[in-house]
Amino acid sequence: xxxxxxxxxxxxxxxxxxxxxxxxxxxxxxxxxxxxxxxxxxxxxxxxxxxxxxxxxxxxxxxxxxxxxxxxxxxxxxxxxxxxxxxxxxxxxxxxxxxxxxxxxxxxxxxxxxxxxxxxxxxxxxxxxxxxxxxxxxxxxxxxxxxxxxxxxxxxxxxxxxxxxxxxxxxxxxxxxxxxxxxxxxxxxxxxxxxxxxxxxxxxxxxxxxxxxxxxxxxxxxxxxxxxxxxxxxxxxxxxxxxxxxxxxxxxxxxxxxxxxxxxxxxxxxxxxxxxxxxxxxxxxxxxxx
Amino acid sequence: xxxxxxxxxxxxxxxxxxxxxxxxxxxxxxxxxxxxxxxxxxxxxxxxxxxxxxxxxxxxxxxxxxxxxxxxxxxxxxxxxxxxxxxxxxxxxxxxxxxxxxxxxxxxxxxxxxxxxxxxxxxxxxxxxxxxxxxxxxxxxxxxxxxxxxxxxxxxxxxxxxxxxxxxxxxxxxxxxxxxxxxxxxxxxxxxxxxxxxxxxxxxxxxxxxxxxx
Amino acid sequence: xxxxxxxxxxxxxxxxxxxxxxxxxxxxxxxxxxxxxxxxxxxxxxxxxxxxxxxxxxxxxxxxxxxxxxxxxxxxxxxxxxxxxxxxxxxxxxxxxxxxxxxxxxxxxxxxxxxxxxxxxxxxxxxxxxxxxxxxxxxxxxxxxxxxxxxxxxxxxxxxxxxxxxxxxxxxxxxxxxxxxxxxxxxxxxxxxxxxxxxxxxxxxxxxxxxxxxxxxxxxxxxxxxxxxxxxxxxxxxxxxxxxxxxxxxxxxxxxxxxxxxxxxxxxxxxxxxxxxxxxxxxxxxxxxxxxxxxxxxxxxxxxxxxxxxxxxxxxxxxxxxxxxxxxxxxxxxxxxxxxxxxxxxxxxxxxxxxxxxxxxxxxxxxxxxxxxxxxxxxxxxxxxxxxxxxxxxxxxxxxxxxxxxxxxxxxxxxxxxxxxxxxxxxxxxxxxxxxxxxxxxxxxxxxxxxxxxxxxxxxxxxxxxxxxxxxxxxxxxxxxxxxxxxx
Numbered sequence: 001x002x003x004x005x006x007x008x009x010x011x012x013x014x015x016x017x018x019x020x021x022x023x024x025x026x027x028x029x030x031x032x033x034x035x036x037x038x039x040x041x042x043x044x045x046x047x048x049x050x051x052x053x054x055x056x057x058x059x060x061x062x063x064x065x066x067x068x069x070x071x072x073x074x075x076x077x078x079x080x081x082x083x084x085x086x087x088x089x090x091x092x093x094x095x096x097x098x099x100x101x102x103x104x105x106x107x108x109x110x111x112x113x114x115x116x117x118x119x120x121x122x123x124x125x126x127x128x129x130x131x132x133x134x135x136x137x138x139x140x141x142x143x144x145x146x147x148x149x150x151x152x153x154x155x156x157x158x159x160x161x162x163x164x165x166x167x168x169x170x171x172x173x174x175x176x177x178x179x180x181x182x183x184x185x186x187x188x189x190x191x192x193x194x195x196x197x198x199x200x201x202x203x204x205x206x207x208x209x210x211x212x213x214x215x216x217x218x219x220x221x222x223x224x225x226x227x228x229x230x231x232x233x234x235x236x237x238x239x240x241x242x243x244x245x246x247x248x249x250x251x252x253x254x255x256x257x258x259x260x261x262x263x264x265x266x267x268x269x270x271x272x273x274x275x276x277x278x279x280x281x282x283x284x285x286x287x288x289x290x
Numbered sequence: 291x292x293x294x295x296x297x298x299x300x301x302x303x304x305x306x307x308x309x310x311x312x313x314x315x316x317x318x319x320x321x322x323x324x325x326x327x328x329x330x331x332x333x334x335x336x337x338x339x340x341x342x343x344x345x346x347x348x349x350x351x352x353x354x355x356x357x358x359x360x361x362x363x364x365x366x367x368x369x370x371x372x373x374x375x376x377x378x379x380x381x382x383x384x385x386x387x388x389x390x391x392x393x394x395x396x397x398x399x400x401x402x403x404x405x406x407x408x409x410x411x412x413x414x415x416x417x418x419x420x421x422x423x424x425x426x427x428x429x430x431x432x433x434x435x436x437x438x439x440x441x442x443x444x445x446x447x448x449x450x451x452x453x454x455x456x457x458x459x460x461x462x463x464x465x466x467x468x469x470x471x472x473x474x475x476x477x478x479x480x481x482x483x484x485x486x487x488x489x490x491x492x493x494x495x496x497x498x499x500x501x502x503x504x
Numbered sequence: 505x506x507x508x509x510x511x512x513x514x515x516x517x518x519x520x521x522x523x524x525x526x527x528x529x530x531x532x533x534x535x536x537x538x539x540x541x542x543x544x545x546x547x548x549x550x551x552x553x554x555x556x557x558x559x560x561x562x563x564x565x566x567x568x569x570x571x572x573x574x575x576x577x578x579x580x581x582x583x584x585x586x587x588x589x590x591x592x593x594x595x596x597x598x599x600x601x602x603x604x605x606x607x608x609x610x611x612x613x614x615x616x617x618x619x620x621x622x623x624x625x626x627x628x629x630x631x632x633x634x635x636x637x638x639x640x641x642x643x644x645x646x647x648x649x650x651x652x653x654x655x656x657x658x659x660x661x662x663x664x665x666x667x668x669x670x671x672x673x674x675x676x677x678x679x680x681x682x683x684x685x686x687x688x689x690x691x692x693x694x695x696x697x698x699x700x701x702x703x704x705x706x707x708x709x710x711x712x713x714x715x716x717x718x719x720x721x722x723x724x725x726x727x728x729x730x731x732x733x734x735x736x737x738x739x740x741x742x743x744x745x746x747x748x749x750x751x752x753x754x755x756x757x758x759x760x761x762x763x764x765x766x767x768x769x770x771x772x773x774x775x776x777x778x779x780x781x782x783x784x785x786x787x788x789x790x791x792x793x794x795x796x797x798x799x800x801x802x803x804x805x806x807x808x809x810x811x812x813x814x815x816x817x818x819x820x821x822x823x824x825x826x827x828x829x830x831x832x833x834x835x836x837x838x839x840x841x842x843x844x845x846x847x848x849x850x851x852x853x854x855x856x857x858x859x860x861x862x863x864x865x866x867x868x869x870x871x872x873x874x875x876x877x878x879x880x881x882x883x884x885x886x887x888x889x890x891x892x893x894x895x896x897x898x899x900x901x902x903x904x905x906x907x908x909x910x911x912x913x914x915x916x917x918x919x920x921x922x923x924x925x926x927x928x929x930x931x932x933x934x935x936x937x938x939x940x941x942x943x944x945x946x947x948x949x950x951x952x953x954x955x956x957x958x959x960x961x962x963x964x965x966x967x968x969x970x971x972x973x974x975x976x977x978x979x980x981x982x983x984x985x986x987x988x989x990x991x992x
Binding site for chain 1: 294298302380385387388399411414
Binding site for chain 2: 635636638639642643645646649650653656657658659661662663664665666668669672673676679680683686687690691712715718741742745746801805810
């Protein structure tokens with residue numbers, strides 16, 4: 001029962017995270033910034049609009065955003081929050097977790113390629129390249145967690161975490177880098193840019209409009225929530241819902257701070273960042289395996 | 291601040307060295323590693339006599355402060371481009387570093403110490419530092435990077451020494467420290483001379499002396 | 505007390521050399537210190553000093569042997585150096601190979617480092633504690649690096665860098681070997697065995713087998729780098745050919761022996777613990793590989809100083825082979841250490857004379873040494889015959905002893921390889937040396953300075969004498985040393 005309450009929290013509060021991030025960046029820049037609830041207003045506005053579809057696209061283009069949203073909602077059902085188990089948990093669900101993100105990315109990419117524009121194709125290739133490097137990091141971190149707690153289910157892992165060893169710090173840093181990479185945040189990608197030279201994720205969703213774009217934005221917010229819940233669960237065990245919610249908001253602030261203080265890395269350097277995070281996760285795994 | 295934490299931080303500094311492409315930041319990382327190694331005798335579980343404090347302080351000052359300062363001086367006087375320019379790219383270096391780490395843990399598992407050391411991590415971390423130091427010497431072009439690799443190797447051997455050697459004489463430990471200090475000092479001077487003679491410090495291009503002349 | 509003086513006198517003289525302003529005073533200091541050191545060494549033979557510092561410093565039989573060789577060589581080098589330094593121009597001179605201008609290092613630095621080098625080598629011979637031995641060997645590396653860089657040009661800088669880096673890495677591995685030895689010496693119940701040689705050999709049965717073997721491997725690789733065993737020898741040809749000849753003489757003659765002593769000490773502990781066979785197998789392997797590598801590079805060598813350097817690699821291989829065979833070959837190895845040091849030093853000093861006269865290191869451009877420099881020419885050819893093991897010179901005896909021991913032990917393959925490689929080296933060196941000595945140089949015969957000729961002549965004469973007659977005192981000393989190292 002409590003698990004469904006957590007899903008409700010996620011569905012309702014996920015757009016708030018993005019609002020907090022934007023507000024933090026604005027504060028750093030000395031501006032007042034958008035209202036915290038801006039994404040809600042954007043979603044409402046987009047759902048009311050109509051959509052324009054290019055003649056070169058097919059059903060793939062229309063299915064993409066919906067399939068992506070469905071994938072991330074399914075991932076939401078696997079991730080436990082604040083110590084209570086997830087609604088759906090079975091041995092090996094952490095592999096499903098990683099691959100649901102893969103599925104979401106797959107649909108986004110083929111929807112982008114479906115437009116037939118080379119612009120989207122470029123963004124798709126970059127996105128897939130970085131994801132190919134980020135996925136092993138995620139797996140290594142999850143493997144270290146699984147080995148340490150002896151459980152192959154996310155609910156089991158996050159229920160048994162006792163973060164008093166340095167291993168958890170390494171895993172947490174690796175997961176933070178994965179979070180930044182998967183959600184197309186600085187230093188991997190800049191969510192505000194619209195220059196061809198620098199776009200990765202933004203360019204793939206450039207052609208969607210109206211309700212489709214609303215699904216994409218909402219899906220991105222849910223993705224941030226899901227990965228954030230994983231990270232918060234590793235760092236902060238315990239059953240306190242309020243503490244976990246505050247931790248999620250704090251995580252959003254941290255992401256905002258990172259976005260404000262760092263510049264986006266050159267495209268050549270992003271693999272190095274991801275491999276570095278992989279090194280940390282591998283070190284954690286080695287330490288756990290002895 | 292326990293032993294395991296210090297050892298893990300040492301491994302992290304080594305990984306950072308493998309992945310870093312700027313000489314200035316590499317030198318500072320080696321300085322941080324030196325400071326960590328200065329802490330090592332204090333947390334390794336020996337009795338905290340005055341001798342141990344002296345060794346810790348001496349190690350921290352020499353490895354953490356003096357070596358980076360000498361190498362930064364050599365680098366500044368050499369006026370060369372501050373990039374590392376390795377033979378092996380950064381990505382491959384980090385991957386090799388992870389392989390070396392895994393290998394050292396495997397080896398450390400197979401080398402049981404007759405007297406158990408303070409932590410199970412000690413022998414593997416020492417071996418990994420030695421391997422990574424050797425890799426740095428072999429895969430880097432600039433002479434300063436080779437000196438850094440030598441220092442990392444010495445640090446690894448020092449970690450092994452502090453961990454497993456319960457009672458060496460203070461004289462020998464000071465002697466070792468002094469030797470490494472003078473070695474780095476002389477290397478710094480030679481690097482300065484190299485940069486003055488050759489206008490670069492790429493040891494890859496120091497190849498005039500050979501037996502097969504094409 | 506005497507051991508103290510043996511180390512301190514050169515060290516303090518080195519400090520004084522930095523302070524002194526006049527070249528002549530400094531050169532006089534150099535020769536005086538060398539004489540004092542030789543005198544003290546002679547006194548050690550008469551009145552054996554006891555161990556000091558709780559057994560850390562003592563002069564046992566191998567120590568006395570190597571100390572004497574070092575002292576004699578240093579005396580010869582000091583006398584030669586006086587003439588050499590007087591002839592070296594102050595200020596910029598033209599490099600003969602590529603015509604660029606270079607200067608020399610200040611003479612004070614040269615003399616001071618030379619004296620500190622002697623102090624460090626003395627400390628190596630007298631060390632009975634493994635840690636102190638390590639510190640001393642590293643100190644010799646650091647003291648000799650500026651000496652290699654005396655002529656400040658490109659090539660010597662390159663040689664110095666390689667020397668410094670490779671030897672430091674090797675010696676770092678030897679430090680790891682030292683720590684492994686400490687681990688081997690520590691037992692969970694009792695107090696750990698101190699790292700003094702006497703204690704380690706006495707309580708060798710207590711040492712933990714696998715760690716002792718690992719320690720020996722690392723000590724062999726580490727000190728073997730310094731000694732010039734292939735494949736760790738890559739710094740040797742560059743360093744020995746680019747440094748001034750007087751320094752090359754000391755490096756080949758004295759420093760390689762000090763590194764060899766480090767390996768000997770490790771072997772002593774291994775033998776006492778019953779692991780001698782393991783160590784000896786490794787030593788025979790390294791020995792033969794060194795001889796093979798040296799033979800390959802000697803054939804067709806174009807630079808005569810590099811030729812002598814590779815010959816050093818070969819002879820270090822012979823030394824390792826001797827110790828590796830054990831038994832009577834250990835005595836042969838000890839005798840060979842003495843013979844090789846004296847001969848190689850003489851050869852390098854003569855090479856210095858040739859270099860000064862011809863101003864080229866290329867074997868193709870040097871002809872008619874026997875006509876241009878009569879005494880040096882004779883010494884050059886005689887030295888070649890000596891170093892390749894021809895009778896009646898000393899190395900013949902020692903190499904023959906090793907061969908005989910190999911045959912007595914029934915190791916036919918080793919003996920055949922040994923002979924074949926010696927023959928190859930003989931051929932390789934003969935073509936170079938004899939062609940250099942014969943022919944016409946195109947210039948009138950030069951008068952050779954006395955200081956440049958007397959030291960190598962004295963050394964060569966000693967080698968000739970040793971080939972015919974080994975004084976009983978020396979024989980006894982060699983016997984004692986061989987027994988200490990684990991011979992018969």
